[in-house]
Amino acid sequence: MSMQSATTIDPAEIAKFEAMAAEWWDPSGKFKPLHMLNPCRLDYITSQIAAEFDRDLKTAAPFAGLRLLDIGCGGGLLSEPMARLGADVTGADAAEGNIPVAKIHARQSGLEIDYRHTSAEALAAEGARFDVVLNMEVVEHVADPLAYLTACQQLLDPGGLMLCSTINRNAKSFATAILGAEYVMRWLPRGTHEWNKFITPEELYELISRAGLRPVDRKGFVFNPVTWAWSLSSRDLSVNYVTASVKGAAV
Amino acid sequence: MDSTADILIVGGGLNGPALALALAQGGLRVTLIDALEPAAQADPGFDGRAYALALASRRLLDALGVWGKVAGESQPILEIQVTDGRAGEGAAPWFLHFDHGEIEEGPMGHMIEDRYLRRALHEAMAADPRIALVAPAEVVAQETGPGGVTVTLADGAQQAARLLVGCDGRSSGTAARAGIGRTGWDYGQTALVCALRHELPHHGTAHQFFMPPGPLAILPLPGNRSSIVWTERTEAAAAINALDDSDYLAVLRPRFGDFLGEIALEGARFTYPLNLTLANAFVAERLALLGDAAHGVHPIAGQGLNLGLRDVGALAEVIVDAARRGEDIGAPDVLERYQRWRRWDTTTLALGTDMVNRLFSNDNPLLRAARDIGMGAVNAMPGLRRRFIREAAGLTGDLPRLMKGQAI
Numbered sequence: 061m062s063m064q065s066a067t068t069i070d071p072a073e074i075a076k077f078e079a080m081a082a083e084w085w086d087p088s089g090k091f092k093p094l095h096m097l098n099p100c101r102l103d104y105i106t107s108q109i110a111a112e113f114d115r116d117l118k119t120a121a122p123f124a125g126l127r128l129l130d131i132g133c134g135g136g137l138l139s140e141p142m143a144r145l146g147a148d149v150t151g152a153d154a155a156e157g158n159i160p161v162a163k164i165h166a167r168q169s170g171l172e173i174d175y176r177h178t179s180a181e182a183l184a185a186e187g188a189r190f191d192v193v194l195n196m197e198v199v200e201h202v203a204d205p206l207a208y209l210t211a212c213q214q215l216l217d218p219g220g221l222m223l224c225s226t227i228n229r230n231a232k233s234f235a236t237a238i239l240g241a242e243y244v245m246r247w248l249p250r251g252t253h254e255w256n257k258f259i260t261p262e263e264l265y266e267l268i269s270r271a272g273l274r275p276v277d278r279k280g281f282v283f284n285p286v287t288w289a290w291s292l293s294s295r296d297l298s299v300n301y302v303t304a305s306v307k308g309a310a311v
Numbered sequence: 312m313d314s315t316a317d318i319l320i321v322g323g324g325l326n327g328p329a330l331a332l333a334l335a336q337g338g339l340r341v342t343l344i345d346a347l348e349p350a351a352q353a354d355p356g357f358d359g360r361a362y363a364l365a366l367a368s369r370r371l372l373d374a375l376g377v378w379g380k381v382a383g384e385s386q387p388i389l390e391i392q393v394t395d396g397r398a399g400e401g402a403a404p405w406f407l408h409f410d411h412g413e414i415e416e417g418p419m420g421h422m423i424e425d426r427y428l429r430r431a432l433h434e435a436m437a438a439d440p441r442i443a444l445v446a447p448a449e450v451v452a453q454e455t456g457p458g459g460v461t462v463t464l465a466d467g468a469q470q471a472a473r474l475l476v477g478c479d480g481r482s483s484g485t486a487a488r489a490g491i492g493r494t495g496w497d498y499g500q501t502a503l504v505c506a507l508r509h510e511l512p513h514h515g516t517a518h519q520f521f522m523p524p525g526p527l528a529i530l531p532l533p534g535n536r537s538s539i540v541w542t543e544r545t546e547a548a549a550a551i552n553a554l555d556d557s558d559y560l561a562v563l564r565p566r567f568g569d570f571l572g573e574i575a576l577e578g579a580r581f582t583y584p585l586n587l588t589l590a591n592a593f594v595a596e597r598l599a600l601l602g603d604a605a606h607g608v609h610p611i612a613g614q615g616l617n618l619g620l621r622d623v624g625a626l627a628e629v630i631v632d633a634a635r636r637g638e639d640i641g642a643p644d645v646l647e648r649y650q651r652w653r654r655w656d657t658t659t660l661a662l663g664t665d666m667v668n669r670l671f672s673n674d675n676p677l678l679r680a681a682r683d684i685g686m687g688a689v690n691a692m693p694g695l696r697r698r699f700i701r702e703a704a705g706l707t708g709d710l711p712r713l714m715k716g717q718a719i
Contacts, residue, residue: 087644095644102636117635120338141637168457169639
């Protein structure tokens with residue numbers, strides 16, 4: 061792939077970002093936990109979008125015509141699959157360094173994605189609107205969850221869908237997400253999460269409702285140490301979980 | 312770049328076309344590169360080669376729309392008899408007898424000649440607009456990059472895709488070019504393969520005689536015909552194969568026995584040196600290996616094609632599921648799912664058939680007594696016998712959707 065339009069960045073910088081892209085996309089590297097979780101997250105995301113917008117995942121480019129925003133896009137682990145399924149994708153990340161990394165990888169993958177260094181609030185203020193907002197593993201990192209979720213609501217057109225995942229707050233999530241993932245397995249850098257920012261499913265439903273969206277579904281992401289894989293559960297939301305909410309036709 | 316597909320398949324035998332059909336059914340675009348002339352694949356004459364398709368493999372071919380085209384040419388295997396024997400002595404008193412009436416799924420397998428299966432697969436490929444055939448063509452180089460893989464053909468043309476699959480057999484060039492080494496050994500045995508016409512009907516019964524130099528399998532074909540896989544030590548096999556047809560039959564007769572009456576050769580005679588060859592990895596960067604390219608096993612249990620088709624079902628399912636999630640189908644974590652699914656299973660089977668061969672291919676009286684008692688014991692226990700039947704039918708383990716009769 062040529063880099064003709066990547067441009068305003070100097071070649072040494074590009075080499076650095078290429079190395080970082082390779083790191084983001086190495087399934088056994090630094091972002092291993094995200095790669096392991098990704099098929100399970102994608103199964104949930106794709107089935108919810110297909111159900112909400114009446115799309116058939118067995119057809120080519122089932123999400124064609126849908127405008128999708130991926131907040132906290134990182135290296136593009138969710139943005140790229142969504143673009144491959146035909147969605148018109150905008151990826152936003154508050155960490156400026158992620159943007160050129162994600163851009164370089166999308167180009168290598170032959171995908172067209174609009175990556176921007178911006179926030180949900182700034183995009184909402186600009187008047188940007190989407191059919192789908194992906195808000196995965198972000199809400200536990202923001203200072204004011206209600207203000208943030210309200211911005212997400214404003215980013216949706218009526219009839220739009222928001223998918224939001226986070227980590228539950230209880231003794232088990234402390235043990236697995238912080239002690240387990242950060243200290244024992246070293247899957248995540250220490251200090252990645254602050255346990256008191258974790259949100260229970262009831263609290264999240266309440267926040268989403270106050271932000272002006274209607275929660276319609278929630279599922280747990282459950283890790284099975286025998287098969288070493290994640291799966292979706294309707295009952296077990298004790299650690300990682302995901303929700304789907306829709307914006308009513310009348311706002 | 313001359314063309315771009317989602318998946319490039321190298322090898323147009325049986326597994327390659329089956330994989331192409333499965334992936335195309337899943338909505339993906341496939342280019343298959345075959346070394347042989349398309350005309351030779353589309354209309355092969357009768358050459359004596361035939362396969363014992365397990366029930367699960369038949370279901371996969373059915374789901375791919377191929378089984379209906381060959382069903383009329385197939386012979387159901389209704390019974391399997393396994394016997395310990397010595398040339399000229401007849402069967403030992405203890406033997407295993409498997410009857411399809413003992414499991415609910417019907418015949419445990421079907422015999423099908425290579426010519427019918429090959430033609431049906433190639434016709435189905437030609438009818439699918441999502442599959443492009445490049446043949447005859449030889450791959451001389453392959454190169455992976457961050458977004459895909461490119462192969463170069465002998466005439467300089469290039470083909471690109473997101474994933475390359477090697478279905479190019481035991482001495483897979485695709486594996487070698489990717490630097491994947493192989494582990495294995497030679498058995499010092501060679502299989503003599505041919506088809507016979509016989510006087511008396513076989514009633515759909517397959518026979519496996521365990522003889523000291525190696526097993527003799529007699530597999531029923533439609534009409535009064537059977538396919539023979541006759542294993543001898545390599546030097547003996549070479550000597551037998553050098554004989555003319557009537558002397559060849561004269562050597563075979565005492566081993567074969569007279570239960571099917573007079574026998575005569577039909578079609579050509581083949582020899583296959585037997586070796587075990589396992590690829591050290593089933594996947595590499597943007598590459599997956601399948602069938603004999605991944606695992607060439609001893610043909611003792613007729614499992615080569617069945618194992619290959621199980622790989623087809625598994626790899627197609629992993630790739631199609633990944634594509635429907637929007638994942639990069641050539642990404643290492645996607646390919647690892649296929650390797651985890653298939654590698655243990657095939658390695659176990661490879662070593663299992665190796666062990667059975669070592670146990671049975673000898674004339675040690677102690678081992679002979681032990682295996683006769685073992686076979687008698689299995690035969691006496693219906694539960695264990697039923698398990699063997701289900702294993703032979705390919706109904707055990709983690710089955711791909713296509714082998715459960717479901718759509719991809």
